[in-house]
Amino acid sequence: MRGAGMSGPARPVPLGNEPPEGIVSEQRRAARMSLANTETQRRTWWRENQQRLTPYIFLIPGVLFFLVYVIIPIFESFWLSGFDWDGLGEKQWIGFANYQELFDDDAFYTSLKNNVLWLVLYMFAVPAGLGIAIFLNQKVRLIRAYKSLFFFPFVISQVVVGLIFAWFYAPNFGLFYLLLEWATGSGIAVLADPDLVTYGIIAAGLWPQIAYCMILYLTGLNAVDPEQIEAARLDAAKGFKMLWYVILPQLRPATFMAVVVTVIGALRSFDLVSIMTDGGPFGSSRVLSFYMYEQALSEYGYRMGYGAAIAVILFLIMMVFISGFIWKMVDDERRGL
Amino acid sequence: MRSMLYVSISAIAVVAAAASQAGTVKYYGDFDPAPLAAMQEVIADFEAANPGITVEFQNFDHEGYKTSIRNFLTAEPPDLANWYAGNRMAPFVNSGQFMDVSDVWEENGLKEALASALPSMTIDGKQWGVPYTYYQWGIYYNKEAYDQVGAKVPETWDEFIANCALFQEAGIDCVTTGTKALWPGAGIFDYMNLRTNGYDFHMALANGEVPWTDDRVKATFAEWAKLVEPGYITANHAALDWQDAAALLVQGKAANYVMGNFAVAVFKDGGMTDDTLGFMAFPTINPDVPRAEDAPTDTVHIPSGATNVEDAKKFLAYLASPEAQTKINAAMGQLPINKDASVNQDDPFIAAGFELLSTTPGGIAQFFDRDAPAEMAKIGMEGFQQFMVQPDQLDNILERLEKARGRIYK
Known part of the structure; x- marks a missing residue:
């Protein structure tokens, strides 16, 4: 980067219409040199370190916002979880009492169980997305239109997805209910049944999530090397073996992304629960994020400390996955993958 | 400068x-x-x-x-x-x-x-x-459904339950409700408790002065069970909004609805008129307690x-x-x-409500979610909803509410 235009320390500083160097007395020359030196030094400190500093300067706004909106609130949550506070009155320090109560709270275990269910069943979106992506990865007329139809559920808002499925399951007029009634003689109101309700909501959540994984895999499939496939063909690989040994290894980055977004999506599941059941019937479809909202911010809540305690637990669970992902990314980078 | x-x-x-x-x-x-x-x-x-x-x-x-x-x-x-x-x-x-x-x-x-x-x-x-x-709560009923099965508008709880058997035979839900948002169930509880134990006990319970495992609370739920156990309440109410249940009443698929007066507008939008929609005070369960009402x-x-x-x-x-x-x-x-x-005497529901509330001897409650502290209200209303789905879980529900009471009213 150091071009000719930049002044190094050796280059004399032009000083207007001064006479040529030889005529200048020694004294003046010395004085001028020292002046030039300080000036160049000041300018070069910045110039010399510019490249090193620039990234940090550009990082400052991002880091600042990340600190204010993410890192500091995390520690505030830890801090707040030690208080009994309704958000208006005086905070009262109660130490670990919130956690004690939490571990003795049936609603917490229901939420935790549902979160595990979400995590496990949501993973179905990854293979399903892969299947649809492979199915759609062909060259026929209007394939773009088909692709966008499959992608459609991811584009619409989660709130709309929740409403559509709530009507789908609705007793007396919902399509699913009527279908069951027609097939078996008696309909099941999924969202009113404490044992089925979480599965019903997860199914609704899978609809857009599969579309998301599908799009990740579709872009991944574009990058698959056709020569390798050809080579595999020559070696008589086909069907599942082709998929498993030739295609999938090349889709590793897509798989990684799909797993990450699905895990995070499962842990943040909130909108669908809120829209479809409001945590009901009698709290059987709650997940941790919804329970936290209910306790801290909903109409009947305002237990900030208790909500913060739930947030801390949810954070710790997420931390397990997040550290795993980060460790894997760092590891991949080190191995140059 | x-x-x-x-x-x-x-x-x-x-x-x-x-x-x-x-x-x-x-x-x-x-x-x-x-x-x-x-x-x-x-x-x-x-x-x-x-x-x-x-x-x-x-x-x-x-x-x-x-x-x-x-x-x-x-x-x-x-x-x-x-x-x-x-x-x-x-x-x-x-x-x-x-x-x-x-x-x-x-x-x-x-x-x-x-x-x-x-x-x-x-x-x-x-x-x-x-x-x-404020506005009154009470029972809104479909007069045509009553005519269809030949039931008389009840005065007492026993008559009400007897009517329910008639409605069930005709394939009509005796009582409808939509508890997806929880609060409609609290209306039923309020009246069960006000009619069984009276205003003072109800307020003491809402203020956390009486344990939920008290025998008098159990008596309230025993009366309520007369509706729940034979299946007189709309099935799947936990998945219905209160407006969905109102539609059932309008269509004649349900006979009675414990609701506030604001629901009248919804019933009338659905096509009911003063000739087909009726209003009655919640029937007497225990004749020894003075009549009290909910009026938020x-x-x-x-x-x-x-x-x-x-x-x-x-x-x-x-x-x-x-x-x-x-x-x-x-x-x-x-x-x-x-x-x-003054109130508009041409509106029979307003006139009835005015009459009902101005002659209430027992006292006027606000509604469970306004009388009880918010946290207790939430846990309580979930319990009421669960009771109407799983009546056999009553003891667990009451124990859970009692545990919450110990924590909330310090």
Whole structure:
């Protein structure tokens, strides 16, 4: 980067219409040199370190916002979880009492169980997305239109997805209910049944999530090397073996992304629960994020400390996955993958 | 020179602030369109009667209002704000967010005129706001369904249950409800408990003075079980909104609905008329307890941070007057609290409600989620919903509520 235009320390500083160097007395020359030196030094400190500093300067706004909106609130949550506070009155320090109560709270275990269910069943979106992506990865007329139809559920808002499925399951007029009634003689109101309700909501959540994984895999499939496939063909690989040994290894980055977004999506599941059941019937479809909202911010809540305690637990669970992902990314980078 | 400029600018600012303050009352509320229009008329009348005072009204939607009130009361309080009576206002009173307005009650004789709402507006012997409307709860029924099975409108609980058997035979839900939002179930509980144990016990329970595992509470649920166990209540109510259940009543698939008077508009939108829609007081269960009713009251308060308290109090006094209450309640289709206000006698439901509440000997409860503290209300209403789905879980439910009681009322 150091071009000719930049002044190094050796280059004399032009000083207007001064006479040529030889005529200048020694004294003046010395004085001028020292002046030039300080000036160049000041300018070069910045110039010399510019490249090193620039990234940090550009990082400052991002880091600042990340600190204010993410890192500091995390520690505030830890801090707040030690208080009994309704958000208006005086905070009262109660130490670990919130956690004690939490571990003795049936609603917490229901939420935790549902979160595990979400995590496990949501993973179905990854293979399903892969299947649809492979199915759609062909060259026929209007394939773009088909692709966008499959992608459609991811584009619409989660709130709309929740409403559509709530009507789908609705007793007396919902399509699913009527279908069951027609097939078996008696309909099941999924969202009113404490044992089925979480599965019903997860199914609704899978609809857009599969579309998301599908799009990740579709872009991944574009990058698959056709020569390798050809080579595999020559070696008589086909069907599942082709998929498993030739295609999938090349889709590793897509798989990684799909797993990450699905895990995070499962842990943040909130909108669908809120829209479809409001945590009901009698709290059987709650997940941790919804329970936290209910306790801290909903109409009947305002237990900030208790909500913060739930947030801390949810954070710790997420931390397990997040550290795993980060460790894997760092590891991949080190191995140059 | 510079400092003089500074001073004069701040002087102008002070004068401007004072000018906008003197005679301006900032009022935040949450009204539906029809009541909003009525409130604006009331405001206009008030301004005409008090030249020099202008009311700046700002409307919010209900749900948004419930969340934002906590913010604006502390950050930028208006001079007047809508809220609710009973325990629902307790958090704001206890944290010093609402102003004591006992003097408004005293000076305007409101303890007489608004007597029916006095207990629900009083905390620590002081009044914290002015009520302007309430509405009755009771049983709305489909007259055609009654005719179809040949049932008579019941007076007592036994007759009511006997009717249910007739409805079940005809494939009609005896009682419908939609508990997706939980609160409709609390209406049924309130009446079960008010009719079985009476007003004083009900309030003691809501205030956490009686354990939920008490035998009297169990007696209430035993009466309720007479509806639940034979399947007289609409199945799948946990997945229904209250409007969905209203549709069942309109279609004649259900006979009775324990609801508040605001539901009448929904029934009539669905095609019911005064000839097909009936209203009755909840039947007597225990003849020894005086009849008590649920009538949730809406109120206006002065936040402690209000800047124009004097004029805000004038407005509260005006809002309590018979003229203002007559006007706004005519538009809302609800009941005025001022005993000298008049109601629209042409509306049979309003007339019935006025009659019902003004003759209540036992006392007027607010509603479970306003009488009990918010947390208890939430856990309680979940318990009621669960009881109506899984009546065999009653002991677990009551134990859970009792555990919550031990924690919430400290």
